Amino acid sequence: MLFSTKAEYGVRLMIELGRQPGSTPISLNSVAEAEHLPLSYLEHLVAKLRKAGLVTSTRGAHGGYRLAKPATEIRMDDVVQALEGQIAPMECFHETPEGRVLCSHEDDGAGGCATKLLWTRVQNGVTKALAGTTLAELVEFSTPHPQPAAEARAKAPVVHAL
Amino acid sequence: MLFSTKAEYGVRLMIELGRQPGSTPISLNSVAEAEHLPLSYLEHLVAKLRKAGLVTSTRGAHGGYRLAKPATEIRMDDVVQALEGQIAPMECFHETPEGRVLCSHEDDGAGGCATKLLWTRVQNGVTKALAGTTLAELVEFSTPHPQPAAEARAKAPVVHAL
DNA sequence: ACCAAAACCGACCGCTTCGGTAGGATTTCG
DNA sequence: CGAAATCCTACCGAAGCGGTCGGTTTTGGT
Numbered sequence: 236m237l238f239s240t241k242a243e244y245g246v247r248l249m250i251e252l253g254r255q256p257g258s259t260p261i262s263l264n265s266v267a268e269a270e271h272l273p274l275s276y277l278e279h280l281v282a283k284l285r286k287a288g289l290v291t292s293t294r295g296a297h298g299g300y301r302l303a304k305p306a307t308e309i310r311m312d313d314v315v316q317a318l319e320g321q322i323a324p325m326e327c328f329h330e331t332p333e334g335r336v337l338c339s340h341e342d343d344g345a346g347g348c349a350t351k352l353l354w355t356r357v358q359n360g361v362t363k364a365l366a367g368t369t370l371a372e373l374v375e376f377s378t379p380h381p382q383p384a385a386e387a388r389a390k391a392p393v394v395h396a397l
Numbered sequence: 398m399l400f401s402t403k404a405e406y407g408v409r410l411m412i413e414l415g416r417q418p419g420s421t422p423i424s425l426n427s428v429a430e431a432e433h434l435p436l437s438y439l440e441h442l443v444a445k446l447r448k449a450g451l452v453t454s455t456r457g458a459h460g461g462y463r464l465a466k467p468a469t470e471i472r473m474d475d476v477v478q479a480l481e482g483q484i485a486p487m488e489c490f491h492e493t494p495e496g497r498v499l500c501s502h503e504d505d506g507a508g509g510c511a512t513k514l515l516w517t518r519v520q521n522g523v524t525k526a527l528a529g530t531t532l533a534e535l536v537e538f539s540t541p542h543p544q545p546a547a548e549a550r551a552k553a554p555v556v557h558a559l
Numbered sequence: 560a561c562c563a564a565a566a567c568c569g570a571c572c573g574c575t576t577c578g579g580t581a582g583g584a585t586t587t588c589g
Numbered sequence: 590c591g592a593a594a595t596c597c598t599a600c601c602g603a604a605g606c607g608g609t610c611g612g613t614t615t616t617g618g619t
Contacts, residue, residue, distance in 0.1 A: 237399050237486040237519065239606065243512055250511045262565065276608055278567075295616020296564045311515055324399040349412045349539030350405055353473055353530055357399065360522030368515055377511030401577065424594065438579055440596075457587020458593040 237361075238319055244272055245280045245318040246311070246373070252290065253306040253374040260292070260299030280318060287317035306374055312365035322361060324354040399523075400481055406434055407442045407480040408473070408535070414452065415468040415536040422454070422461030442480060449479035468536055474527035484523060486516040 251266045263281060267274040281300060284290045289309065290300045302309065316322055323329070327348075413428045425443060429436040443462060446452045451471065452462045464471065478484055485491070489510075 236488055237484070237523065240488060241606080243487055243489075244607095246512050246515065247510075260565095264565080273608060275610075279608090282567080292566060293616090294566045294614075296562095297617060298565050298615080300566090322399070325405055326398055326402060327405075348409075349535055350408050352535060352538045353408065353527075356526040356530060357523055360526035361399065361519055364518040364522035365515075368518060373511055373514060376514045403577080406578095422594095426594080435579060437581075441579090444596075454595060455587085456585075456595045458591095459588060460586080460594045462595090 238315065241280060241318045242315050244270075244277065245284060246314060247272070248277060248281060249284070249289070249302070249309070249314055249370055250373050250377055252300060252302050253309075253370050254378060255301075258301060260297070260301050262299040265299075283317050284314070287313065289314060289317060302370075306371035307369055309370040310366050311368040311370065311373070312362060314370070315365055322358075322365070324357040324361070325350070328354060328358065400477065403442060403480045404477050406432075406439065407446060408476060409434070410439060410443060411446070411451070411464070411471070411476055411532055412535050412539055414462060414464050415471075415532050416540060417463075420463060422459070422463050424461040427461075445479050446476070449475065451476060451479060464532075468533035469531055471532040472528050473530045473532065473535070474524060476532065477527055484520075484527070486519040486523070487512070490516060490520065 247270050248266055251269055252261055255261055263277050264274055266272070267277055281290065281292075285292055285300075289303055291303050292298065292300050312322070409432050410428055413431060414423055417423055425439050426436055428434070429439055443452065443454075447454055447462075451465055453465050454460065454462050474484070
């Protein structure tokens with residue numbers, strides 16, 4: 236398996252936040268119920284998202300989480316990376332700040348390790364897939380509701396189909 | 398990490414076999430020394446490659462392993478899959494014989510799980526990268542020897558630079 | 560002032576995989 | 590026969606995964 240359920244759950248969480256249009260924070264508890272996920276586990280995941288600056292939190296009663304920026308500006312590679320850690324196909328792959336890909340045992344005289352070509356291609360494939368997808372796309376994809384009656388939503392305890 | 402060292406070691410092993418042009422089998426021991434990998438561990442990996450029909454073995458003294466078909470016909474998705482098992486971005490992804498991708502919890506009324514779009518894209522990216530690379534490419538990439546004097550090679554105990 | 564709701568934090572736990580080792584059995588060539 | 594090799598099974602420490610638990614802190618409502 237390429238990714239663990241951390242990515243799955245975390246992305247689901249982000250989508251759930253992305254569904255809420257307003258700026259009212261959403262409690263983890265409601266997310267947990269909506270997605271049928273264990274609350275305590277989500278706490279760990281949302282902590283990573285918060286530290287990565289993808290969500291903001293407000294504490295106390297009626298507190299909860301909100302997206303830190305509009306869903307259209309959230310790229311999924313940032314989300315997955317926050318949840319799973321550095322995304323590299325192989326142990327020996329580091330990424331420099333400028334996006335250069337390096338292999339740690341480049342000292343073997345014969346022009347770098349033979350597998351580098353392969354892993355570089357894989358890395359490109361994954362990165363393009365993730366970076367080319369925004370949270371907004373996933374939100375759209377998950378709710379085929381063109382115009383959800385944009386009114387009367389300020390106080391209603393929103394219960395979405397799922 | 399997307400893949401473990403099983404893929405790394407196994408691919409290195411395949412490359413090592415691909416370097417040998419003739420049909421003389423290569424012992425695991427020589428591969429282990431050339432690549433500085435533990436022999437006992439390689440045994441496990443090569444077993445998977447053999448069961449997948451990617452290499453053939455001959456037992457007894459002067460035995461060893463050979464590629465089961467020419468390197469140009471070996472696609473790296475088969476190699477990696479043999480070593481790492483089914484390649485799917487997420488637990489819930491199965492692939493039907495026809496190549497259809499399925500998510501196991503497709504029962505959630507709202508048109509399948511929201512993350513499916515993302516994981517499908519990732520899967521495509523990885524699969525294209527792996528399936529679009531042949532072992533021959535990696536062999537070529539690893540040895541910048543245009544014409545290695547194709548003669549006088551039948552008995553020489555080939556020691557390659559690495 | 561108090562209570563409940565919520566975010567926060569850290570420890571723990573059973574399980575599986577990973578990377579590797581060990582010891583043997585079997586086959587084959589010289 | 591003996592050495593070289595494949596083959597097979599079991600085991601082992603470490604790490605990560607998925608999850609639970611108990612507690613602390615912050616905050617709004619009454």
